[in-house]
Amino acid sequence: MSIEQSQSDFEHAKRLLPGGVNSPVRAFKGVGGTPRFFARAFGSKVYDVDGNAYIDYVGSWGPMILGHAHPDVVRGVQETAAKGMSFGAPCELEIELAELVIDMVPSIEVIRFVNSGTEATMSALRLARGFTGRDKFIKFDGGYHGHADGFLVKAGSGAATFGEPDSAGVPADYAKLTLTAPFNDLDAVKRLFAENRNEIACIIVEPVPGNTGVMDLYSTGFLKALRDICDKEGALLIFDEVMCGFRVAEGGAQQRFGIMPDLTCLGKIIGGGLPVGAYGGREEIMRRISPDGPVYQAGTLSGNPLAMRAGLETLTRLREAGFYDALEQKTTRLVEGLLAGCRDAGVPAVANQVGAMFTVFFTELDAVRCGADVSTHCDLAFFGRFFNAMLDEGVYLAPSQYEAAFMSAAHSDEDIDFTIEAARRVLARLTT
Numbered sequence: 001m002s003i004e005q006s007q008s009d010f011e012h013a014k015r016l017l018p019g020g021v022n023s024p025v026r027a028f029k030g031v032g033g034t035p036r037f038f039a040r041a042f043g044s045k046v047y048d049v050d051g052n053a054y055i056d057y058v059g060s061w062g063p064m065i066l067g068h069a070h071p072d073v074v075r076g077v078q079e080t081a082a083k084g085m086s087f088g089a090p091c092e093l094e095i096e097l098a099e100l101v102i103d104m105v106p107s108i109e110v111i112r113f114v115n116s117g118t119e120a121t122m123s124a125l126r127l128a129r130g131f132t133g134r135d136k137f138i139k140f141d142g143g144y145h146g147h148a149d150g151f152l153v154k155a156g157s158g159a160a161t162f163g164e165p166d167s168a169g170v171p172a173d174y175a176k177l178t179l180t181a182p183f184n185d186l187d188a189v190k191r192l193f194a195e196n197r198n199e200i201a202c203i204i205v206e207p208v209p210g211n212t213g214v215m216d217l218y219s220t221g222f223l224k225a226l227r228d229i230c231d232k233e234g235a236l237l238i239f240d241e242v243m244c245g246f247r248v249a250e251g252g253a254q255q256r257f258g259i260m261p262d263l264t265c266l267g268k269i270i271g272g273g274l275p276v277g278a279y280g281g282r283e284e285i286m287r288r289i290s291p292d293g294p295v296y297q298a299g300t301l302s303g304n305p306l307a308m309r310a311g312l313e314t315l316t317r318l319r320e321a322g323f324y325d326a327l328e329q330k331t332t333r334l335v336e337g338l339l340a341g342c343r344d345a346g347v348p349a350v351a352n353q354v355g356a357m358f359t360v361f362f363t364e365l366d367a368v369r370c371g372a373d374v375s376t377h378c379d380l381a382f383f384g385r386f387f388n389a390m391l392d393e394g395v396y397l398a399p400s401q402y403e404a405a406f407m408s409a410a411h412s413d414e415d416i417d418f419t420i421e422a423a424r425r426v427l428a429r430l431t432t
Contacts, residue, residue: 067410
């Protein structure tokens, strides 16, 4: 396929934007090749500026659960935009979306809308500190919770450690308030609490990790144990459901696994593709936020009417009978087909899937349970070749072995069949 215009656009963009992109993974540095510049999208497909079509399993990194440009969502946004795109003041759509989210997510009693997942997590962390009067918190290896300073720290090597800055510009002294532990390592978590008695405000965790590739934490009892530890130690448990919220069940991972956090961070799907985030939880905690309480957080575009309407149109359709069963069945069929293709080609691979999120890992491990498994035991170079070959076949996957892929309601049986057959052709070429 010709990608001449994407190549030209990328060269132009590199003169104007850092790396030619506005978010790092888009630069394809982990896989090589030229990023595609997209011109439009509809249903299960995206179309680049050269006119090439791709079956899309990125879905704008998760929010396009109904598919791109769903007619009802587009119509709702257009109707709302015609009445004004931003007020910087309250609107009734905020109330409607708040009621809907609270009804759907088991642990949320009061909610605050913000503009991104990063705003949601950094605000929830500040709230946890303000509520408990403690400064330190625990995150896990490879767990991505946005780019606020406190979250950008390196994980411990084999054991729980104090964090070290993982980005220039993050003060080392500030990063020391971040404690890190390996995924699925309860002993490390317990050691951190023992070594920092009455200093830890919260644990923040993705209940379905997606930024190391999809990880399976619930089958080990890890999340339930974290809940018990927080209860014992007087710390809050924060579920970062920015990625998995409304994607693995109507009420998110907490509903699917029956584990209630104190605070939940949301994003992506609740805006139907527009920029939005939210955090919510127990009323006694949320009432500490200004203007009810002393924990300050504000935002000019928070509760933006366009995002609120897009979220309402999207979430309403997720409640239709059988929606999640059908979505998961599609995802399972694709994952099983991809793994079968790997087996037939003699390519070692395993997959993790939770609901409509999945990652196929090229590895000889029997299971991938943490970020270290990916960096140490997965064939990242092979993934890069596979990714680019699938792109040439017209299938758009996440440009990193460390990312989740997403199914949408718009993907057809034909899309799935095409993807499986494309993978078989690619695997055959890569192994001969």
